[in-house]
Amino acid sequence: METVNQLLDSIKDVGRDAVRGGYSRAVYSTPELDLRHWFIEQAQQRGLDVETDRNGIIWAWWGKPQDGALVTGSHLDSVPGGGAFDGPLGVASALAAVDVLASRGVKPKRSLAITVFPEEEGSRFGVACLGSRLLTGAIDVDKALNLRDVDGDTFADVARSNGLDPRHVGPDPKAMARIGDFVELHVEQGKGLGQSGPAIAVGSSILGHGRWKLSVNGQGNHAGTTLMADRADPMVAAAQIVVAVRDAAAKQADARATVGRLTPVPGGTNVIASRVDLWLDARHPDDAVTAQLIESIYRAAREIAAGEGCTVTLTEESYSDTVHFDPELSRRIGELLPGAPVLATGAGHDAGVLAGHVPSAMLFVRNPSGISHSPEEYVADEDALAGAVALADVLEGLL
Incomplete structure (x- = not known):
């Protein structure tokens, strides 16, 4: 069983940016593809069944894929010169949470999936949360396919070169039906949790x-x-x-x-x-x-x-638009994490896009300085561990 810190340490050299500092992991760049392969290997080592859907979203299933599953996950791409935790913390924590559940002998009553969404940051094609927007139909497909990166390559061309068929990119009702509840863990991108007190918070809303x-x-x-x-x-x-x-x-x-x-x-x-x-x-x-x-x-x-x-x-x-997370799901999570404060965030997330379609919620892990989208972004080892355990507690309570 690997801890969050061990998982993150195994990818610490992927996508290092010698010019900007931090990490540059644009969607479908070599570093981001390396991280996608890393995630698939990690999921398979845990006995999860892995598939990549027609929008490039990776699904790793504990149990048979079925409608109404409990889904968690985040993203692996970064802003140029970003920090080590924005995105990967949520993915690594999901893997670690599966380990915790397995060690507890938990047998899910419904399927559980870990997802990795592509182009959450929008650093290559200019539209944040592009993968979840395509999945839900929140972006016009023709507009998405004709987005261009700084080299002039269209999203359609890049998608095609990475195994996707542009003719099938777009809203996916069958995939959406699989999501019964979605919970995303993410590094906090502000100072709401401070430097003392609880290390984990429950998200309430995302600014428009x-x-x-x-x-x-x-x-x-x-x-x-x-x-x-x-x-x-x-x-x-x-x-x-x-x-x-x-x-x-x-x-x-x-x-x-x-x-x-x-x-x-x-x-x-x-x-x-x-x-x-x-x-x-x-x-x-x-x-x-x-x-x-x-x-x-x-x-x-x-x-x-x-x-x-x-x-x-x-x-x-x-x-x-401004997003308010599902009140009933947030209430249940609050009961599972007594004492966890409730925080709004000014940062966008895939959970915010999904919230208009399925019950969605977020957990935030303390970032003591509040600095994010920067090499100085930081999560202490003990807080990362607490986040994985909290996510495991939530998942177990919702399964």
Whole structure:
């Protein structure tokens, strides 16, 4: 029987990023594929039957696959330069929880499955929770198949090269029927649990959040021959828009807005860009407030762009409403984990996508600094162990 820490230690060298630090494990990259193979091997060592569905979701079954099963799991992909725990902690904890249940002699009264969802972070194709969105029908299939990564490869092409048939990608009612309850364990991505007290919390909700692309168009030109007064420089406008995003969010209580990626075209050091693309992440508990925030940002962006002789367009890439987890399932989990606090989260998860279709819940494991999506993300060994035991307790109580 392996502990969570031993499982995570066995993959500590997979996808290390020498430039950014941390880990870069984009979906269907070599590191992510290595982790998928690792999970399949680990599941098979435990006698679980493994299958990969038409959306690239891996299912590892304890018992015969059947409708109404209890399902747990998470993801293995990461943001660029991410931490070691975001995603893999939930997968490793699920494997360890199966070990705990087996050691207790538990014989499930209904089937149990561990799932691994692809492209949860959206770091390759720009849409978070792409696997669960495809499964549930939360994204248009044609839109998904035509998503492109930074190299210009479509999701359809990448899926095909990894054994999926693009003609069969999309909503899967039969697979959805297999999920009776879904419980996802994840590293906490905030400071709610603090540095003392309980190490495990029960999730209550996920803030409404989305991703938008702002494209600022100007006039590409020579950096050495174009006078400052003659420029329509989208980079200058983009810089001001980044500040405007911060200022707009700061004026609204509980709002969060971030420009995490910016790409100039063509991107030469001695070239005035012709276009600059900015990707915006915005979140708020009230979906109406999120919409108002985006409109205020876009209004400010248009004014800034016009002042620099540029134009700007806004495109929504994905959006998820505020999600409240199933109250009855959360109540049952609370009874199984007495003393565990209840926390909301500002981070998106596959459990949030599934929550609109099946009873879903989340457990969070303490991250003492609250830092996530960073090499500094951290979970203490004893807290990881406590998380696996808590997940085992929950699964046993729900089986």
